[in-house]
Amino acid sequence: MKKDSMLYVVIFTFAVCAAFVVVLAVANEVTKPMVEANKLFATRSAVLGALGIPYANAADASARYDAQVKELAGAVGKAWTSSIDGVEYIAVEAAGPGLWGTIRVILAASPDGERVRGIRVVAQNETPGLGGRIEEPWFLGQFEGERAPGGRVAVKAGAEASGKADADKENGRVDGISGATRTSQSFEAIVNAGLAALKAGGVR
Amino acid sequence: MMKSKAYAVLKDNLWTNNPIFIQILGICSTLAVTNNLSNTMIMTLGVTFATALSSLTLSAMKGLIPRKVRMIIQVVVMSFYVILLDILLRAYLPDVSRQLGPYVGLIITNCILMGRAEAFAQANKPLLSFWDGLTSGLGYMSVLMAIAVVRELLGFGTLFGIRVMPEAFVTWTIMIMAPSAFFLVAMVMWWAKTLQARRVAAAATTVASKEAKK
Numbered sequence: 001m002k003k004d005s006m007l008y009v010v011i012f013t014f015a016v017c018a019a020f021v022v023v024l025a026v027a028n029e030v031t032k033p034m035v036e037a038n039k040l041f042a043t044r045s046a047v048l049g050a051l052g053i054p055y056a057n058a059a060d061a062s063a064r065y066d067a068q069v070k071e072l073a074g075a076v077g078k079a080w081t082s083s084i085d086g087v088e089y090i091a092v093e094a095a096g097p098g099l100w101g102t103i104r105v106i107l108a109a110s111p112d113g114e115r116v117r118g119i120r121v122v123a124q125n126e127t128p129g130l131g132g133r134i135e136e137p138w139f140l141g142q143f144e145g146e147r148a149p150g151g152r153v154a155v156k157a158g159a160e161a162s163g164k165a166d167a168d169k170e171n172g173r174v175d176g177i178s179g180a181t182r183t184s185q186s187f188e189a190i191v192n193a194g195l196a197a198l199k200a201g202g203v204r
Numbered sequence: 205m206m207k208s209k210a211y212a213v214l215k216d217n218l219w220t221n222n223p224i225f226i227q228i229l230g231i232c233s234t235l236a237v238t239n240n241l242s243n244t245m246i247m248t249l250g251v252t253f254a255t256a257l258s259s260l261t262l263s264a265m266k267g268l269i270p271r272k273v274r275m276i277i278q279v280v281v282m283s284f285y286v287i288l289l290d291i292l293l294r295a296y297l298p299d300v301s302r303q304l305g306p307y308v309g310l311i312i313t314n315c316i317l318m319g320r321a322e323a324f325a326q327a328n329k330p331l332l333s334f335w336d337g338l339t340s341g342l343g344y345m346s347v348l349m350a351i352a353v354v355r356e357l358l359g360f361g362t363l364f365g366i367r368v369m370p371e372a373f374v375t376w377t378i379m380i381m382a383p384s385a386f387f388l389v390a391m392v393m394w395w396a397k398t399l400q401a402r403r404v405a406a407a408a409t410t411v412a413s414k415e416a417k418k
Contacts, residue, residue, distance in 0.1 A: 009270045016265075016277055020284040027288055031295035038298035125305070128239055129359055129380035179377055 046120040050108035094194030101125035113151040113199035131183030142174035155188035217339035224347040229315040244352040252341025259337030
């Protein structure tokens with residue numbers, strides 16, 4: 001068969017595509033359980049982190065999740081509940097627009113939404129080094145145990161780039177990120193929407 | 205003969221015909237990923253992997269490819285390796301995969317891959333094409349890593365995420381943003397081109413003086 005004949009071109013292209021696609025499909029199938037496990041671990045570790053339950057590794061995280069966290073049925077969106085030292089907390093997934101893309105967080109708080117337990121960022125595309133710092137412990141740490149009067153936390157301008165944080169847990173405000181005002185504002189909106197959803201969805 | 209050719213390819217890809225500062229290819233990824241050393245390393249390793257293997261594959265099957273669908277086949281082979289890489293990263297390095305986000309998939313559109321397939325793998329033996337793809341990737345990697353060192357050091361005060369600069373060091377926000385890569389790439393080009401021009405001029409004078417002695 002001539003190499004430039006129509007038939008050869010069609011058969012060759014089809015065969016090459018089929019061969020490569022089969023290999024990719026096999027690779028995808030083989031790694032599927034691992035990818036699923038990674039996704040599950042990402043969510044579970046974020047829930048545990050937000051609820052303030054420490055874990056050593058992936059296996060430990062899975063065990064603690066099964067033992068201490070219950071998925072909340074009947075809630076709007078995903079929600080989890082856990083009682084830690086006899087106090088009950090509710091965690092919800094909250095999302096909203098950031099500067100560049102959607103920011104997704106897991107937010108844990110008391111069932112009335114008046115005191116934040118903790119927050120973990122699941123996904124964000126903010127500017128690295130500026131808005132991207134919402135993932136850093138100094139920033140998220142400010143929310144841990146923060147009082148939220150009327151179910152609101154204010155993210156205020158004023159922190160310096162050195163990573164100083166608002167240490168007062170009773171004033172219902174945390175320091176925003178210098179140079180990332182828009183991301184800080186978005187984060188405030190997401191957290192407050194999350195607290196409202198938590199208060200509404202947590203009622204049984 | 206084979207050895208000297210391999211050396212010539214190496215020298216070409218790393219220096220005299222470097223993909224970044226001479227061919228000016230793959231600039232988008234240079235702007236996007238170089239503010240973080242570990243991301244840069246994974247990304248450039250990915251490009252090296254994909255370029256080397258797609259060059260090898262395309263060169264091995266070059267006798268079978270009809271000219272009409274040459275480019276389609278090239279893209280199919282490149283996409284194959286890049287998607288394979290993406291699948292492997294998602295399974296074994298989920299954190300890296302999450303950080304790199306869409307950039308891994310975008311390796312397919314990296315002009316270096318297409319450039320090597322068109323300019324080299326089409327006309328050379330598989331092993332030499334593999335070597336050409338590998339060294340092209342290394343040429344790309346060396347420049348990107350150098351830029352990433354400067355950007356991460358000044359932008360975050362860290363190297364591979366480890367704090368290097370003193371606490372009092374005020375980070376340069378511009379180094380985190382894409383424009384700084386423009387300045388740095390331009391400076392690398394300036395430096396390399398000046399140096400290469402000087403060598404050419406020096407070689408020309410030696411030849412001229414030899415001729416004069418005759």
